Amino acid sequence: MSESVAAYRERVRSWLAEHTPSGWAEKLPYADESQVLAFYRDWARKLHSGGLLVPHWPARFGGEGAGVAEQLIIQQELSRAGAPRPRYLAISLGHAAATLMQHGTPEQQRLLAGILEGDVWCQGFSEPEAGSDLASLRTKARREGDYYVVNGQKIWSSMGLHARWCLLLARTDPDAPKHKGISLFIMDMRSPGITVRPIRQATGAHEFAEVFLNDVRIPASMLVGEENNGWRIAQTTLTTERYAQMIEVHAGLTELLAQLVRESKTTPAPDGRPLAEDSAFRQRLAELAGAIEAFGALNDRVLGAVAEGRDPGARGSILKLFFSQLLQQLTAFGVRSQGLSAQLDPRRKNDLSYTSGDWMLDHIRSWTWTISxxxxxxxxxxIGERVLGLPKEPR
Structure with missing residues (x-):
């Protein structure tokens, strides 16, 4: 590590030691959602004041033009300090920002300043009949003078209940091939004709929402790029990978494993001895520990490719698939190990990170990772087509 990088790490570590809110992990899970949103907005502004919110953004947009190494250091030190991530702003800081920077007009790019102040964005992509086959979307946008009039329905819109702005995909040419007649818009979620209905999840949270659009008028100036070119532009949003955040994911898995070890010392096995002394439990624990170590090594390889400016390609798919399966396996093992005590309702409603430490809630939520x-x-x-060279799936 170069001296400059080491100094950067020390600066980040010192700032977090001074500014990380105390007790947030105990209070926030049970707080009212308006309080949670206010907390994240305030924390995002503080992170930005310390240069830790968007250091990788170009300076003209409020960042520092930092490289991958600095981003990794920030993620590592956030995990080390037990500091919160501005989770409600994940789409704002990642997908929305990348799209605006690469494809937005100067007028549209002025919305980036609002993101730094805590504006929440959502995506209006998936529909009831257009999920994995997103190009089959049916929401329509019709040009009328200086506006587009939009009608349709979106579903599984993360943060849709709290969003100020929405990246919206709509069909502007119904006669074109399905990938060719789609446009991308920036929609003000306060516009007349928008109805947002929360989707309550099995965990009690409502991170997702349905969005109904009835004659919603979007200014033509909020069309991103050219009309009917939205599918290509949307790939910026769909493929904006946040590989550095996998450090947080790995830290969460590691902490769950450590929690399982701690609990096994006081949890009785069927024969009455501590679970930690059960050979079958210890064997499965070792297997999961090895898998977590392998996930960390795989993540290092992907991050190494990104740091060198190379496209990780299908490695990103391998990493995502590996993580979603591993999280399911680990949380299921935690639920089985804890028995009836894992069935108790902890009243935890707010999803604040990838893992919470409540085995049943984490296990239920782990299934969303096989979809999102x-x-x-x-x-x-x-993986089959790009890594193994298998024939493509028939259309």
Whole structure:
């Protein structure tokens, strides 16, 4: 590690030691959602004041033009300090920002300043009949003078209940091939004609929402790129990978494993001895520990490719598939190990990170990872076609 990088790490570590909110992990899970949203907005502004929110953004947009190494250091030190991530702003800081920077007009790029102040964005992509086959979407946008009039329905819109802005895909040419007649818009979620209905999850949270659009008028100036070119532009949003955040994921898995070890010392096995002394338990624990170590090594390889400016390609699919399966296996093992005590309702409603430490809630939520950011079936197709050289799936 160069001296400059080491100094950067020390600066980040010192800042977090001074500014990380105390007790947030105990209070926030049970707080009202308006309080949670206010907390994340305030924390995002503080992170930005310390240069830790968007250091990789170009300076003209409020960043520092930092490289991958600096981003990795920040993620590592956030995990080390037990500091919160601005989770409600994940789409704002990642997908929305990448799309605006690469494809937005100067007027549209002015919205980036709002992201730094805590504006929440959501995506209006998936529909009831257009999930994995997103190009089959039916929401329509019709040009009328200086506006587009939009009608349709979106589903599984993360943060849709709290969003100020939405990246919206709509069909603008119904006669064109399905990939060719789609446009991308920036939609003000306060516009008349928008109805947002929360989707309550099995965990009690409502991170997702349905969005109904009835004659919603979007200014033509909020069309991103050219009309009917939205599918290509949307790939920026769909493929904006946040590999550095996999450090947080790995830290969460490691902490769950450590929690399982701690609990096994006081949890009785069927024969009355501590579970930690049960040979079958210890064997499975070792297998999961090895898998977590392998996930970390695989993540290092992917991050190494990104740091060198290379496209990780299908490795990203391997990483995502590996993680979603591993999280399911680890949390299921935790539920079985804890027995009836894992069935108790901890009243935890707010999803604050990838893992919470409540075995049943984490296990239920782990299944969403097999769907979000590309289903496991889609990931296997990518791996089969691009890595193993198998024939493409018949259309």
């Amino acid at each position: 950011a590309g289903t496991s079936e889609i990931q296997r197709n990518i």
